[in-house]
Amino acid sequence: MDLFIEQGYDQTTVAEIAERAGLTERTFFRHFSDKREVLFQGGELLQAAMVEALAAAPPDATPLSAIHEALAAVAGIFDERHDRARLRQGIIDAHPELQEREGAKMAKIATALAEGLRARGVTDPDARLAADAGIAVFRSAFAKWVRSETGDMSGTMEGCFVALEKLVEAGR
Amino acid sequence: MDLFIEQGYDQTTVAEIAERAGLTERTFFRHFSDKREVLFQGGELLQAAMVEALAAAPPDATPLSAIHEALAAVAGIFDERHDRARLRQGIIDAHPELQEREGAKMAKIATALAEGLRARGVTDPDARLAADAGIAVFRSAFAKWVRSETGDMSGTMEGCFVALEKLVEAGR
DNA sequence: GCCGTTGATGACAGCGACTGACATCACTCA
DNA sequence: TGAGTGATGTCAGTCGCTGTCATCAACGGC
Numbered sequence: 001m002d003l004f005i006e007q008g009y010d011q012t013t014v015a016e017i018a019e020r021a022g023l024t025e026r027t028f029f030r031h032f033s034d035k036r037e038v039l040f041q042g043g044e045l046l047q048a049a050m051v052e053a054l055a056a057a058p059p060d061a062t063p064l065s066a067i068h069e070a071l072a073a074v075a076g077i078f079d080e081r082h083d084r085a086r087l088r089q090g091i092i093d094a095h096p097e098l099q100e101r102e103g104a105k106m107a108k109i110a111t112a113l114a115e116g117l118r119a120r121g122v123t124d125p126d127a128r129l130a131a132d133a134g135i136a137v138f139r140s141a142f143a144k145w146v147r148s149e150t151g152d153m154s155g156t157m158e159g160c161f162v163a164l165e166k167l168v169e170a171g172r
Numbered sequence: 173m174d175l176f177i178e179q180g181y182d183q184t185t186v187a188e189i190a191e192r193a194g195l196t197e198r199t200f201f202r203h204f205s206d207k208r209e210v211l212f213q214g215g216e217l218l219q220a221a222m223v224e225a226l227a228a229a230p231p232d233a234t235p236l237s238a239i240h241e242a243l244a245a246v247a248g249i250f251d252e253r254h255d256r257a258r259l260r261q262g263i264i265d266a267h268p269e270l271q272e273r274e275g276a277k278m279a280k281i282a283t284a285l286a287e288g289l290r291a292r293g294v295t296d297p298d299a300r301l302a303a304d305a306g307i308a309v310f311r312s313a314f315a316k317w318v319r320s321e322t323g324d325m326s327g328t329m330e331g332c333f334v335a336l337e338k339l340v341e342a343g344r
Numbered sequence: 345g346c347c348g349t350t351g352a353t354g355a356c357a358g359c360g361a362c363t364g365a366c367a368t369c370a371c372t373c374a
Numbered sequence: 375t376g377a378g379t380g381a382t383g384t385c386a387g388t389c390g391c392t393g394t395c396a397t398c399a400a401c402g403g404c
């Protein structure tokens with residue numbers, strides 16, 4: 001991240017990243033499958049935390065409220081990394097290749113959440129739909145949060161869930 | 173495509189593709205930004221056709237029915253390329269990097285459709301939502317069509333729109 | 345305390361995707 | 375006819391990424 005900020009993503013070689021970290025280029029590629037992955041490694045942890053929280057939601061929760069709990073459970077993780085997230089997002093926004101990767105990660109999380117809902121007994125069009133809706137809320141909340149000054153992810157996400165409810169309400 | 177089928181995507185170098193096409197590797201990269209792009213070039217035309225059809229839909233059409241018309245207008249393009257599409261999808265399904273690109277292309281089309289709806293006077297949460305719903309239908313229809321024997325994209329897509337309506341109906 | 349195993353790292357060579365720079369050549373239009 | 379323009383070829387070079395082998399520390403059984 002420091003190198004990317006100093007001299008840009010494209011201008012930073014993997015060899016430089018490895019050197020700054022005190023190891024070899026070859027070793028870098030044993031830890032990260034890609035140069036891009038160095039910016040998305042955290043996503044795996046995020047997904048794991050969401051899936052875990054989803055499984056821990058009360059069994060009688062509706063699909064969407066279970067998703068709501070899963071997202072709320074990880075919101076706290078973000079607040080302490082607001083500055084880092086801003087810088088990271090700035091880099092991603094400037095590079096289509098990184099946006100592709102981000103989209104793929106989100107899709108993967110959505111699939112994992114849908115699978116988690118199925119494990120709770122939700123059948124399939126609903127499971128996929130609720131998971132996708134949850135990710136839509138997450139994207140919207142993250143975009144707003146990362147641009148905000150304060151950095152209150154929990155509050156922002158609650159607001160986005162309310163917005164979704166209003167949207168659905170208005171559509172009826 | 174021939175080369176990819178003969179020897180696989182990874183095993184095919186850009187130099188080979190260029191040679192088969194009767195030009196230089198350098199020239200290849202002047203026509204395609206990427207090696208991957210050679211499989212997604214058609215997407216630009218698809219997007220353009222959809223946007224055009226969307227603009228041509230009757231002014232009083234609802235957002236979703238305008239999207240419906242836009243998708244129906246391009247369905248015919250697919251039928252004559254069913255075999256090609258099957259082979260192409262087989263390659264994409266085996267390579268995550270290509271799936272990333274496919275997702276990005278779909279996202280781009282969704283953005284373009286939302287923009288087209290806004291040009292028709294649809295305001296924003298609805299425009300984005302209708303566009304995303306349309307793409308969801310398209311993905312679902314395309315997946316079913318590409319696996320089918322007959323290759324009737326129009327019929328498949330109509331079926332998927334009906335499925336969406338039933339889903340929404342049942343959700344109320 | 346010795347040794348075989350295992351896992352992480354370094355060192356090195358190599359391939360292939362992609363780019364910048366310059367030359368060439370056909371085509372167009374004043 | 376000649377200047378300008380756009381597409382292509384040529385060449386050299388960078389960098390992402392991989393296979394392979396050697397090294398070395400940590401661990402566990404004997």
